[in-house]
Amino acid sequence: MTTTTVQFDVGSKGRIDVTTAATAVDGNGAVVIDVRGFDEFATGHASGARCVPLADLERRCGEIPTDRPVLVMCQAGSRSAMAAERLRALGFDNIVNVDGGFDAWSRAGLPSERQTGVIPLERQVRGVAGALVFGFTLAGIFASYWFLAVPVFVGFMLTLSSITGLCPMMSILKLMPWNRIPR
Numbered sequence: 001m002t003t004t005t006v007q008f009d010v011g012s013k014g015r016i017d018v019t020t021a022a023t024a025v026d027g028n029g030a031v032v033i034d035v036r037g038f039d040e041f042a043t044g045h046a047s048g049a050r051c052v053p054l055a056d057l058e059r060r061c062g063e064i065p066t067d068r069p070v071l072v073m074c075q076a077g078s079r080s081a082m083a084a085e086r087l088r089a090l091g092f093d094n095i096v097n098v099d100g101g102f103d104a105w106s107r108a109g110l111p112s113e114r115q116t117g118v119i120p121l122e123r124q125v126r127g128v129a130g131a132l133v134f135g136f137t138l139a140g141i142f143a144s145y146w147f148l149a150v151p152v153f154v155g156f157m158l159t160l161s162s163i164t165g166l167c168p169m170m171s172i173l174k175l176m177p178w179n180r181i182p183r
Helices: 017-028 038-043 054-063 078-089 102-109 120-140 145-164 166-172
Strands: 031-034 070-073 097-098
Touching: 017 031, 017 070, 017 097, 017 102, 038 120, 054 078, 070 078, 070 102, 078 166, 097 102, 097 120, 120 145, 120 166
Parallel strands: 031 070, 070 097
Antiparallel strands: none
């Protein structure tokens, strides 16, 4: 996988500040990979950045260019540092962590994009769960007690989700067209 031909001097630590990163994108043709989730990415990201969530990094590493510098960014810099190390372990070179992440990028007034009208995924889950509980509780009160099984099931799944860290509803909502980032 080590086919990078463009070299980019980032010093011994493999990280750069946001101003140098912006210059690298403009002057060296570097590409920015944002490793936050799609919902975080949609609320704001560096202009031209590509979203490759940290959880999907190994599976989607084929989408990361090997012929130019790659700047890895997250919200504050810790997830991107992990991603940069993972990519180096996979054989990528010219991987650079952007210090301070998107927080520092936006504070510096560098070009960024936001998707308008996007509701964060966590709020979508709360909205759907609340609507299911409210609607089926009313149906259980006024129509048939059997409808109360749905709020019980939703409550059970929310409890299970908080214990395991896995959320089936969020997994389903991620697949909806309004939550997908166009390529």
